[in-house]
Amino acid sequence: MKFLVFIEQRGGKTRKASLEALSLARTLSGGPAAAVIAGKGVSALAKDLGPYGAGTVYVADRDELELYSNKGYVGALDAAAKEEKPDAVLIAATAMGKDIAPRFAARHDVSVLADVMELRLEGDRLVGSRPVYSGKARAEVDCGAAALQIATTRPNVFPAESRPGAEPRVVTLELGEISPRARVVRIEASETKELDVAEADVIVSGGRGIKGPENWPVIRDLQEALGAALGASRAVVDAGWIDHQHQVGQTGKVVSPSLYVACGISGAIQHLAGMGTSKVIVALNKDPEAPIFKVATYGIVGDLFQVVPEVAKAVRAAKAE
Numbered sequence: 287m288k289f290l291v292f293i294e295q296r297g298g299k300t301r302k303a304s305l306e307a308l309s310l311a312r313t314l315s316g317g318p319a320a321a322v323i324a325g326k327g328v329s330a331l332a333k334d335l336g337p338y339g340a341g342t343v344y345v346a347d348r349d350e351l352e353l354y355s356n357k358g359y360v361g362a363l364d365a366a367a368k369e370e371k372p373d374a375v376l377i378a379a380t381a382m383g384k385d386i387a388p389r390f391a392a393r394h395d396v397s398v399l400a401d402v403m404e405l406r407l408e409g410d411r412l413v414g415s416r417p418v419y420s421g422k423a424r425a426e427v428d429c430g431a432a433a434l435q436i437a438t439t440r441p442n443v444f445p446a447e448s449r450p451g452a453e454p455r456v457v458t459l460e461l462g463e464i465s466p467r468a469r470v471v472r473i474e475a476s477e478t479k480e481l482d483v484a485e486a487d488v489i490v491s492g493g494r495g496i497k498g499p500e501n502w503p504v505i506r507d508l509q510e511a512l513g514a515a516l517g518a519s520r521a522v523v524d525a526g527w528i529d530h531q532h533q534v535g536q537t538g539k540v541v542s543p544s545l546y547v548a549c550g551i552s553g554a555i556q557h558l559a560g561m562g563t564s565k566v567i568v569a570l571n572k573d574p575e576a577p578i579f580k581v582a583t584y585g586i587v588g589d590l591f592q593v594v595p596e597v598a599k600a601v602r603a604a605k606a607e
């Protein structure tokens with residue numbers, strides 16, 4: 287079974303979620319997979335993909351691809367698919383991946399197994415499992431009899447495994463003229479040095495239980511002790527207590543860290559949709575009936591203003607040992 291994996295990069299850095307998809311392709315195929323990367327100055331990234339499972343890397347390195355363009359990046363994926371003739375294409379289910387996969391699938395008149403959390407081969411068919419109804423249930427999905435199978439993989443669910451091995455073969459793609467109908471003129475990144483919750487392995491989140499923005503230092507203390515990213519519920523984002531980039535949930539970011547600590551968050555279904563697949567969930571809430579406890583691995587019933595500083599102190603003490 288031949289796999290082709292779309293590799294996303296931002297600012298010349300490969301996204302971890304794409305390396306997870308690439309490692310998954312290697313696991314499923316039992317050998318090296320092909321990868322495709324698009325952008326400006328991205329050729330240098332190709333060799334770094336070898337340890338994650340790339341046997342061949344198709345590179346579309348063009349000035350016009352410096353900023354993301356749906357048509358341009360799908361064009362690169364398409365050109366690689368024409369050369370490689372894969373049976374299956376994997377794309378990380380990031381914001382960019384969710385934009386690319388449908389256009390690519392429409393061009394090939396096939397469907398997408400979107401946002402899968404499990405993917406396995408049954409004969410030569412890919413069978414995926416994906417969350418539905420905001421994570422309340424899982425659906426098993428496959429692509430029917432399609433000749434080309436496409437899946438987007440949920441970030442932070444599959445491991446990105448680096449193994450020593452041969453350098454990949456690099457193939458430069460000839461794309462012809464790129465004439466997108468819509469063009470990204472510029473990207474203004476927010477001036478933050480904060481860890482992105484979508485990429486973080488540990489997240490400490492705060493909700494309306496923190497009472498007001500002046501109390502973020504209580505949550506930040508634990509966040510820093512754990513070396514975590516800061517997450518938030520929509521309630522506190524809507525209240526203007528913190529920027530939207532921290533929001534976890536159905537209309538925020540979908541995360542799957544090893545550890546998710548929810549402080550003063552009730553656990554509304556729309557919040558659970560964004561973090562319910564975290565490996566270990568610690569919930570801290572003064573209400574023992576709060577729905578968050580239904581998904582929590584560990585629950586602490588108490589006032590966060592007393593408990594969080596104690597937990598932060600204990601984490602620091604444990605780390606110092």
Ligand SMILES: Cc1cc2nc3c(=O)[nH]c(=O)nc-3n(C[C@H](O)[C@H](O)[C@H](O)COP(=O)(O)OP(=O)(O)OC[C@H]3O[C@@H](n4cnc5c(N)ncnc54)[C@H](O)[C@@H]3O)c2cc1C
Binds near residue numbers: 522551553
């Ligand atoms: C279409 C739609 C999309 C949505 N998308 C999202 C989304 O992406 N993400 C999201 O988070 N929400 C989303 N929501 C909102 C969601 O329904 C909830 O309103 C929201 O998650 C509630 O946030 P919260 O848990 O911080 O606040 P609350 O529900 O008010 O919960 C606060 C919790 O803090 C506890 N608490 C209070 N004081 C303390 C204390 N001193 N110590 C400990 N615990 C304390 C309370 O017991 C309570 O459980 C969406 C809603 C809709 C309709």
